[in-house]
Amino acid sequence: MSIRRTVATTHRVLNQLRHDPRTLALLFIVPPVLITILKYVFQGEKNTFNHIAPMLLGIFPMIMMFLITSIVTLRERTSGTLDRLMTMPISKLDFILGYAIAFSLLGFLQALVSGVVMLDLLHVTVLGGSLPTVIGAVFASFLGTALGLFISAFARSEFQAVQFMPAFLFPQLLTCGLFVARPQMVKLLQWFADIMPLTYSVDAMKRITTNSAWTGMLTRDLIVVGAFGIAALILGSATIRRRE
Amino acid sequence: METAVKIKNLTIILGGRFKALKNVSLDLPAGKTVGVIGPSGAGKTTLIRGIVGRLHINRGTITVFGEPAGSPDLRKQLSYMTQELSVYPDLTVRENLRYFAIMSGQPRKHVNQTILKSLEAIDMADKAPNLVNSLSGGEKQRVSLAIALIGSPKLLVLDEPTVGLDPVLRGSLWELFARLAGLGHSLIITSHSMDEAERCDDLVLIREGRLIAHSSPAQLRQYTDTKTVEQSFLKLVGEKQ
Numbered sequence: 125m126s127i128r129r130t131v132a133t134t135h136r137v138l139n140q141l142r143h144d145p146r147t148l149a150l151l152f153i154v155p156p157v158l159i160t161i162l163k164y165v166f167q168g169e170k171n172t173f174n175h176i177a178p179m180l181l182g183i184f185p186m187i188m189m190f191l192i193t194s195i196v197t198l199r200e201r202t203s204g205t206l207d208r209l210m211t212m213p214i215s216k217l218d219f220i221l222g223y224a225i226a227f228s229l230l231g232f233l234q235a236l237v238s239g240v241v242m243l244d245l246l247h248v249t250v251l252g253g254s255l256p257t258v259i260g261a262v263f264a265s266f267l268g269t270a271l272g273l274f275i276s277a278f279a280r281s282e283f284q285a286v287q288f289m290p291a292f293l294f295p296q297l298l299t300c301g302l303f304v305a306r307p308q309m310v311k312l313l314q315w316f317a318d319i320m321p322l323t324y325s326v327d328a329m330k331r332i333t334t335n336s337a338w339t340g341m342l343t344r345d346l347i348v349v350g351a352f353g354i355a356a357l358i359l360g361s362a363t364i365r366r367r368e
Numbered sequence: 369m370e371t372a373v374k375i376k377n378l379t380i381i382l383g384g385r386f387k388a389l390k391n392v393s394l395d396l397p398a399g400k401t402v403g404v405i406g407p408s409g410a411g412k413t414t415l416i417r418g419i420v421g422r423l424h425i426n427r428g429t430i431t432v433f434g435e436p437a438g439s440p441d442l443r444k445q446l447s448y449m450t451q452e453l454s455v456y457p458d459l460t461v462r463e464n465l466r467y468f469a470i471m472s473g474q475p476r477k478h479v480n481q482t483i484l485k486s487l488e489a490i491d492m493a494d495k496a497p498n499l500v501n502s503l504s505g506g507e508k509q510r511v512s513l514a515i516a517l518i519g520s521p522k523l524l525v526l527d528e529p530t531v532g533l534d535p536v537l538r539g540s541l542w543e544l545f546a547r548l549a550g551l552g553h554s555l556i557i558t559s560h561s562m563d564e565a566e567r568c569d570d571l572v573l574i575r576e577g578r579l580i581a582h583s584s585p586a587q588l589r590q591y592t593d594t595k596t597v598e599q600s601f602l603k604l605v606g607e608k609q
Contacts, residue, residue, distance in 0.1 A: 132470040140458045143499060204454030208515070211420045212472045213443040367424050367438060 125217045133222020134229070137196070141230070147192070151234055155184040156241035163246050175333070177248045179302055181238055181261045182329035185231045186268035186322065187293055193227055193272030194285045201276065206364065216361045224269055224357060231265020232258070252332035256342070260332055263349045264325045270356035271321075277363030296322035301330075321352035372398035372523055372554035373419055373437075377428035380414055388414035390577040391428070396556060396570070398433075401549045403568030404558045405601070411577040412558040413451060416525050419556065420448040432523065444473055446523040449516040451531075453508050455500050461487070461511050462496040468515045478519075486517040489544055506533045513541070523554045530564065542567045562598035573601060580604050 141148055159177055166173035200206045209219060235258045242248045243257070250257050275292060279285035299309065299317040306317055317323045328345035335342070373396040380389040388411045396402050404412045417423045418430050421438020430437035433445065455464050465483040474482055487493040490510040495503065500511055513529050530538045542564065545555050549569065557568070565571055566585050573581040573588075581588060581604055585597050592600040 128476075129471055132467055136456070136459065136463070136467045139463055140456060143458045143460075202452075204450035204452030205456060207422065207450050207452075208448060208454040208468070209471055210422060211443060211446065211448040212468075213440065214471050218471070366421070368422060 125215045125221075129214055129218035130222045130225070133219055134226040137223060137226035138229070140196075151188060151192070151230065152237050155180075155188070155234060155238040158184065159238065159242055160246060174248050176302070177242055177246070178250055178257060178260075178329045178333040179326050181235065181242065181257060182264045182325040183297065183300075183302070183322065184238065185234055185261050185265035186271075186325060187289065188234070189227050189231055189265045189268030190272040190275070190293060191286070191289055193223065193269045194276040194279065194288060195282055197223065197273050197276040198279050198282060198285045210364070210366055216364050219364070220273060220357055220361045223273060224266065224353075227269035228262060228266045231269070232262045234265065235261030250333050251336040252338070252342075253336075256332045256338060257329070260325070260328045260346070263328065263346050263353075267321055267325060267349050267353045267356075270353040270360065274356040274360035274363065277360065293322070296320045299323070300326045302326060321349055324348040324352075370398040371395050372433065373556070374431045375418075375428070376430075378418065378425065378430060379427035380411075380418055380423055381426045382414065382423075388577055389418070389574075392574070392577075392579050393428075394572060394579060394582060396554070396572070398554045399549055399552050400569035401545050401555045401557060401567070402570045402572060403565045404556060404572045404574065405560060405562070405565045405597075406574040406580075408560065409576075410574045412560075412574060413527055414577075415572075415574065416448075416527055416556055416558060420446060420525050422448075445521055446525060447472070447516040447518065447521040449512055449524075449526045449529055451527040453512050455508060455512050455515065457501040457508075458499070460497055460499055461492065461503075461514075464500060464511060465496075465514060465518065469518050472519055474519050482518050482520075485520075486514040489517055490514050491540070506537060509533060510537075520548075520551075520553065523556070524548065526555065526557045528558055528560075530559065530561070538564070562596065562601060565597045565601075571597065573604065575605055 159180055162177065163173050239254055239258050239261065243250060243254055275288050276285060279288060299313050300323045306314055324345045328342055328349065331339060331342045375392055375394040378389055378392045382388045404415060406412055418425060419432060419437055421442065432442050435442055462483060465486060466479060469479045469482055484493065487496055490513055492507065492510055492514065495507065500508055509532060516524055516526060530541055549555055559565060568585060571583060571585055571588060588597060588600045589595065592603045594600045594603060
């Protein structure tokens with residue numbers, strides 16, 4: 125592994141996005157706009173909105189980073205660039221970590237923008253404060269990036285890659301406790317939710333909303349999210365082969 | 369004569385069933401332009417992907433400069449231009465070259481110099497700040513070639529480097545290839561254009577995964593008693609059928 129090559133990959137990925145201002149705009153504008161819309165959807169139920177909005181900050185970054193990473197790495201696999209890189213004296217980690225860092229940085233910026241809009245403009249009360257809120261969202265985006273990298277190995281086309289989002293993320297979204305508290309679900313779904321990473325990302329945001337102190341459970345949730353992310357990166361690097 | 373690539377009883381099966389190469393044995397010379405020609409689906413790309421170490425070998429061996437194909441030491445000595453445009457369309461020409469220069473292990477202080485040299489070799493130094501997306505098809509192709517020139521590797525493996533280019537440009541690229549060979553580089557180039565085959569020092573003809581002929585264009589014409597490589601190729605293919 126080489127730091128120079130990892131940084132070069134991060135730099136290259138960010139450069140690609142810099143030349144694509146529309147994608148960047150969508151990345152930063154869509155989540156706060158959606159949260160704002162939600163505020164007016166729940167106009168009469170301020171408490172409900174205050175409860176849901178921070179959870180979305182644990183979900184949006186993950187979904188968006190998942191989508192972008194899976195498409196970008198799929199392109200890398202199909203356009204020949206990865207092919208070329210694999211004949212060069214690089215480590216697969218230079219490539220994978222370069223991506224993970226680039227998109228986590230973007231995730232951080234996205235979380236910052238959404239966080240400021242949510243806390244300062246929409247006046248959502250988060251007892252844990254703004255820093256843990258942003259930290260929670262960055263973990264979510266790291267997870268999304270890692271899962272996207274991994275999943276892209278199973279898509280043959282961009283059509284398929286896009287379909288993986290509902291196929292892979294929606295079941296988690298439905299059972300993570302956003303719509304119905306998990307104990308009220310059928311046992312089978314509770315078990316499912318217990319082994320899915322999004323559940324822990326959403327739980328972390330819940331804890332940050334309702335606790336003014338950083339709790340051990342919050343640390344545990346974030347460790348679980350991070351561990352899922354690292355596992356997905358390792359699996360993702362196993363799907364990149366030197367020899368086919 | 370020094371050998372760049374030694375292939376012995378090579379069989380490569382793709383996707384678990386398709387025999388892309390069948391018991392091929394070949395010695396490719398160093399410091400020459402070697403043309404790998406044959407119809408589409410003949411196994412040209414499979415052969416060179418084997419040489420750059422991107423494929424599992426089912427039977428036989430490939431050695432490059434005395435080492436098994438794909439060994440880590442070789443990665444610093446060869447470059448591979450894939451048939452797809454393996455460039456990032458949403459980066460500028462310079463950004464593309466810089467990234468691949470770093471990934472291919474060029475020392476920091478040589479990066480700018482090697483980028484400029486590569487771009488000048490393909491006559492595109494003035495396009496360095498342009499986005500690849502904004503270039504014409506032929507220009508994109510040349511950027512992809514420029515990346516393969518970075519750091520002047522000992523072995524250049526080029527898959528259809530001149531496809532889709534105009535005749536003038538093709539001519540100048542073949543002059544470049546000859547010049548590189550003159551400087552001691554080894555080049556392995558696939559093509560299905562027979563007039564390009566005439567310009568190679570050494571020719572490998574394959575068809576349906578089998579080696580049909582391996583000689584210089586002149587010897588080939590003489591042996592088959594024809595005037596062009598194209599006629600030789602047709603004659604040899606006809607005989608085998």
